[in-house]
Amino acid sequence: MKPEEAAQNAVLAGLSESPFARLRALLDTPSPQTEPTISLAVGSPRHQPPQFALDCLTENLATYGDYPPINGIESWQASARDWLARRFHITPEIYGALHQVLPATGTREALFLAAQIAPDGPNKKFMAMPNPFYQLYAAAALSAGATPVYMNAVAENGFLPDPSGLSDETLDQMRAVFMCSPANPQGAVAEWDYLDQWLARAEKHNFLLIMDECYIDIFDRRREASPPISALNVAAQRPEGLKNLMVFHSLSKRSSLPGLRSGLGVGGDEVMKQFLKLRMLAAPQSPIAAQKAAALCWANDAHVQENRSLYQDKIDLAESVFGTNYNFYRPEGGFFLWLNVGDSEAITKLLWEKGGIRVLPGAYLGAEVNGENPGAAYIRVALVDDMAEMKLALPRMNDILSAEGIK
Incomplete structure (x- = not known):
């Protein structure tokens, strides 16, 4: 290497x-004349978070002076486990161990670390994901030393x-398969038979x-x-249980609290032992105040119904504006x-x-496979702003x- 050349990281170079x-970079152009400008690009929820969670954070500011337990405070553990059982109608025994x-600190961190504990070995080199996909999946695979395999997720x-x-x-040769349900960006929901097929393959091929x-x-x-089921529902009925499964949830969307950076992971006994081991060495703990607020959110379903209704109203509006144009469908x-x-880029x-x-642009969420990017013809529109903004943006x-x- 020449003295003037900087050292480079091969993983970063591949991202x-x-x-x-x-x-x-695409929109690095003079500001448009139309006012107001409206961003429907970023999927950051903007509904009002539940006030009880904000109050809880304020009431527990002093806890930021303490290191939080990485496996969760007692109230968080109880609330998260109760939510899993209540939401998915499963018996808590399937995730009975404390570490399960x-x-x-949000699903992004958790998904990234999950890839690092996936089975490896001389013949294990792939990690698969839908295409288009949440770009974190590819970053996690590459950082784990795996080669991404892109599986087209298209209308057909x-x-x-x-x-x-x-x-x-x-x-x-597979180490891990990432799946998202409901899917980002298309909103498709994985049903029982579909999840059962993936779990059977995970067990057979380790x-x-x-x-x-x-x-x-x-x-x-x-x-x-x-309501959409979880892979937990299906795994609970299989002989191997949660052995080859990790599932992640978040309060970012459920409770409109993306800044809380609070999620949960649940899975098989051994994989969650490994996950805890890695997190104890390399991951930040969720602050105690955040865990207390999260415990209140997991225990409360009323605010979730209100939040969901706001999105449903905006989808109603979009359907009335677009009709069947642009292959519109209700996600x-x-x-x-x-x-x-x-x-997608031109539009x-x-x-x-x-x-x-x-x-x-959908092209930015997809990878090119055999010369084609399955997202290239699409745009992703995030219905995160309030109804007043939607009534301006969608007809425009x-x-x-x-x-x-x-059309």
């Missing part, structure tokens, strides 16, 4: 830029990767199924009588619209320059797209 860094339910397969699409030879279920309490009106879960506009730029509206979007002849 793509953040979708939002790419978006800033652990707090995390209901926006969920086909479990039979990977050969036995590839599955034998890989870890890592389930990102952070949107599971944000679902459409038509699912009120049958089963989550708060994103996944609109087919033909060229993203058009909406910004003509209407002052920021959306996220539709007018701009219609004027361009896009």
Whole structure:
């Protein structure tokens, strides 16, 4: 290496830029004339958080003077376990050991660390994920020394990767498979048979199924009588139980508290032992005040219903504005619209320059496989602002797209 050359990290060199860094570069143009500008690009909930959680944080400021226990304070453990049993109608015995339910500083940190404890060995080299996908999955795989395998999640397969699409030879070399239900960005929900297929493959080929279920309490009106299930439901009925499974949940979406950085992980006895071991060495603890506020949130379902209703109302509005244009459909879960506009980057730029509206190009959420990026034709629209902003933004979007002849 020449003296003037800086040392480089191979993992970082293999990572793509953040979708939002790419978006800033794409829209590095003079500010549009349209006012107000509205961002529908970032999936950061903006509904009012529950006041009881904010009050709890204020009342417990003194606890920031203490190191918190990494496996959770007693009230957090009790509330999280009760929520899992109540929400998914499962017996607590399947995650009975103390280390099987652990707090995390948001699902991002937890998902990243989960990849680091996935089974390894000379013949274990892959980690698979849906395509398009939450970009953290690829970063976690590369950091764990694995090669990402991108499984297209497109309209033809209901926006969920086909479990039979990977050969036995590839599955034998699999370390982990990331799945998200409800899916980001498409809102598809994984049902029982689908999850059962992935769990069967995880057991047969000895890989870890890592389930990102952070949107599971944000679902459409038509699912009120049958809310999305968890992979925990299916694993609880299988002979191997949770052995090859880790599931992660978060209060970011459920309680509109992304800044609390509070989530939970639950899984099999051995994998959660390894997860705790790594977290004790390399992860930050969730502050005691945050755990106390989180315990109140996991114990309260009323604020979640109110939060969900706000999203449902905005999806109603979007349906009335877009109709069947842009292949609009009501997402089963989550708060994103996944609109087919033909060229995601060009349309993203058009909406910004003509209407002052920021959306996220689907191309930035996908990886190119065999010369095709399955997100390239789509834009992701985050319905996170209040209804007043949605009533400005969505009709304005539709007018701009219609004027361009896009349907």
